[in-house]
Amino acid sequence: MDLNLLYVLIGIVALLVVAGVVTTVVVRRRRELPPGPPPGELEERRDGGTAVQDEHDRSTTDVPPGTGAVDLLEPPAAPAPTVEVPEAPQTRLARLRRRLAGQDNALSRGLLALLAKDRIDADTWDEFEETLITSDLGVGPTTELVEALRTRLKVDGVSDPAAARAVLREELLKLVDPTMDRTLGTEPGTTADGERVPAVVMVVGVNGTGKTTTVGKLARVLVAEDKDVLLGAADTFRAAAADQLETWGSRVGVPVVRGAEQADPASVAFDAVRAGKEGEVDVVLVDTAGRLHSKTGLMDELGKVKRVIERTAPVSEVLLVLDATTGQNGLVQARIFREVVDVSGIVLTKLDGSAKGGIVVQVQRELGVPVKLIGLGEGVDDLAPFDAEEFVDAVLSEA
């Protein structure tokens, strides 16, 4: 064989061997790569998903470093903040108006039924009176309202339904009392030594009235007003209460000071207010344990919590939380709490599930303290500053 031909043949065989080896290596490496999602899909999820989903994507994609597949991804972005923006307080009562209005509410029903009559006879007045009492308006305010309406409708000879409604609105408003100061004490103050201290709001009440929920919702109201807030979980009696508060706080970026389970509530409250002062926050909200108003020991403990807080900063508000559905029982609780701590405002919760809107008037009369906030549902922003005019307009509206 020609020597040149032999060299050419050896060259071709060598080339074929090298090509075979290279192909095998490439195929092997491809097989070793995990089956990651196509690049388009990854991009899409990164853009549209929430931070929590992003976190999940990163942990489940599990691409080993140095495989080349990571080139498809940009470096993982820092998780987007999950802090929520709560609804502004001004729009809340308007949004929640429907929950106070119409046929589901005894007060509203009684007022609307009266307005619907062509002629108001003795039976109608009796019926009206009865509905007002069922709505927990109380005997005194009911009698006053009925007397005032009877006189004015007769004297003024009001037969036009719109004029009758205006009279009713006016008289009802007098009972709800628009002159009461309902502002919340949430401005930081200065001690006698010239030190800046946060406003301190204590939230008190019997078990299950909605204290912890109210603290969480109120934190959102204050955050919406651009205030720096800190929560004190001084309900060390119910273990879950502190966890519940942490959940509320974390959603709006508000820190929580908590103690060990069964710790002394006064010491947790003290630590919270201290931390609030050192951190220069505007408001410290202190959640306290629910207590039976009949248990003297627990009630004394509440007085102690307040005194201990006052070593650092004055308590600017003591909000008593009352469940509107408990009616007269709420009034009994209110009287007893007032003896132990100076209640400065009432929070009426669960007005959404109650036909007893009249309790607003009764409780204010009983305590001489204004209703400052009302709870109108289980939604996170279902707490509204109380406004007498908006309240009256809501119960006088049909839906």
Ligand SMILES: Nc1nc2c(ncn2[C@@H]2O[C@H](COP(=O)(O)OP(=O)(O)OP(=O)(O)O)[C@@H](O)[C@H]2O)c(=O)[nH]1
């Ligand atoms: N419908 C309705 N439910 C509410 C309202 N406020 C609170 N609740 C519910 O009432 C229940 C009790 O609320 P909590 O905040 O746990 O009550 P608490 O007073 O802290 O309870 P304790 O710690 O046991 O004293 C929860 O299921 C809340 O969702 C409201 O305005 N409307």
